[in-house]
Amino acid sequence: MQLPVARGRVSAALIDVLGGRAEKLPAFARFDGDEDLHLTLFVCYELAYRGWDGVDDSWEWDPGMLRLRTAAEKRFLAFLYDLVGxxxxxxxxxxxxxxxxxxxxxxxxxxxxxxxxxxxxxxxxxxxxxxxxxxxxxxxxxxxxxxxxxxxxxxxxxxxxxxxxxxxxxxxxxxxxxxxxxxxxxxxxxxxxxxxxxxxxxxxxxxxxxxxxxxxxxxxxxxxxxxxxxxxxxxxxxxxxxxxxxxxxxxxxxxxxxxxxxxxxxxxxxxxxxxxxxxxxxxxxxxxxxxxxxxxxxxxxxxxxxxxxxxxxxxxxxxxxxxxxxxxxxx
Incomplete structure (x- = not known):
């Protein structure tokens, strides 16, 4: 599966790193709305499924990747708690x-x-x-x-x-x-x-x-x-x-x-x-x-x-x- 097109600054920074166009994962988690948040999460999660074409499998457990994923998960969980309690x-x-x-x-x-x-x-x-x-x-x-x-x-x-x-x-x-x-x-x-x-x-x-x-x-x-x-x-x-x-x-x-x-x-x-x-x-x-x-x-x-x-x-x-x-x- 090819890396997708980014939908905001966080997903763009993440995809740039995985695609070899940048060296550092974003040190921020200021998402540009739901599209940016959920694409970021989807890209992170796919590393645990079948992965992305041309992306090294070691990224799945990279500490920086996990920090970014955790920040996105906290925001999603807060939404779920507001939605259903x-x-x-x-x-x-x-x-x-x-x-x-x-x-x-x-x-x-x-x-x-x-x-x-x-x-x-x-x-x-x-x-x-x-x-x-x-x-x-x-x-x-x-x-x-x-x-x-x-x-x-x-x-x-x-x-x-x-x-x-x-x-x-x-x-x-x-x-x-x-x-x-x-x-x-x-x-x-x-x-x-x-x-x-x-x-x-x-x-x-x-x-x-x-x-x-x-x-x-x-x-x-x-x-x-x-x-x-x-x-x-x-x-x-x-x-x-x-x-x-x-x-x-x-x-x-x-x-x-x-x-x-x-x-x-x-x-x-x-x-x-x-x-x-x-x-x-x-x-x-x-x-x-x-x-x-x-x-x-x-x-x-x-x-x-x-x-x-x-x-x-x-x-x-x-x-x-x-x-x-x-x-x-x-x-």
Whole structure:
């Protein structure tokens, strides 16, 4: 994946260093808004995934890089606390599955799935797939960071979910690979991360919140809550996506990704709420509040992203950013 075009002074300074055009990482963390913040975080986090073309792998653990990432994470966490509230300090572990169900039931985010099912144009659906490619081409990877941090029934439950996500070892059945079929139908670029420059801060934030939770052992409960929220809210929207794509002429290969999630996530919902999260908080009851925070954050960030997409479409404009051709220079 090529380094993206910068969106402010911090991301510009970071990209200049990683690209070999400068020697020192920025000693400041004065971000030029959300675009600068979330691109900075995304660039830092990608060093822990598949990396950037031409960038030495040693940057992942560079002390200066970690200081910059930490400063960006503190700002993002402050936003999340303002958005959904900080983790509760006293939560009955036995109540967690029911509390997760209540969080999901109370979610009244924008009706993006209904719009895609019944009203979206072909180009709007193509934009939706473009946004989602940032996550779906590495689907399940952020949540897999939690596997070595768990034990017992919770670990077994997480592996059960993740095995399905990775196609049970059959490459064409991996959800990452199934999504490429949808992208291919839309004649989109199948390369990992090809559309980072095309998506705005809300899309990057959807991905960054997973990395923030997944890459920190101290946030292991939050990434489990995030996964549970995803699994518990997936089946019905994916049915809508599949039906909307069929309305637009999508063939079985194009809809396979969404059809797969209708079936798989109906099963994963129960595993995630009870076997995974329920077992985890019984073993680590002090983490119950953090787990519920992760679930709330997942749904809230997704709602902000969906709202930004629908808002653009309501104004009859594209929800994607114009592909930048000139970098923003660090000042």
């Amino acid at each position: 900080p983790p509760e300090t006293r939560v009955d572990p036995a109540s967690v599955p029911d509390r997760l169900a209540a969080i999901v039931a109370a979610d009244d985010g924008p009706g993006l799935s209904g719009y895609l099912r019944g009203r979206a144009t072909l180009e709007q659906f193509r934009e939706f797939v473009t946004h989602r490619s940032i996550y779906h081409l590495r689907e399940a990877d952020p949540h897999s960071w939690a596997i070595p941090r768990l034990g017992g029934r919770a670990k077994a439950a997480l592996i059960e979910i993740q095995a399905d996500e990775y196609g049970n070892g059959v490459e064409p059945r991996m959800h990452q690979e199934l999504f490429k079929q949808t992208m291919r139908w839309f004649d989109l670029d199948l390369r990992y991360g090809a559309y980072v420059d095309s998506v705005g801060a809300p899309t990057l934030a959807v991905n960054n919140v997973m990395s923030l939770f997944g890459l920190h052992r101290s946030r292991r409960a939050a990434i489990l809550g995030h996964l549970a929220a995803y699994e518990m809210t997936s089946s019905l929207p994916n049915r809508s996506y599949a039906n909307g794509l069929r309305r637009l002429g999508g063939d079985p290969d194009a809809t396979a990704f969404y059809d797969e999630h209708v079936e798989a996530d109906a099963v994963h919902e129960q595993i995630a709420a009870h076997d995974l999260c329920g077992s985890f908080v019984r073993a680590e009851p002090a983490q119950a509040g953090e787990l519920l925070f992760g679930a709330r954050a997942a749904l809230a960030i997704d709602s902000l992203w969906a709202g930004s997409v629908l808002d653009a479409w309501s104004r009859e404009t594209s929800s994607l950013r114009p592909r930048a051709v000139e970098p923003v220079l660090a000042g």
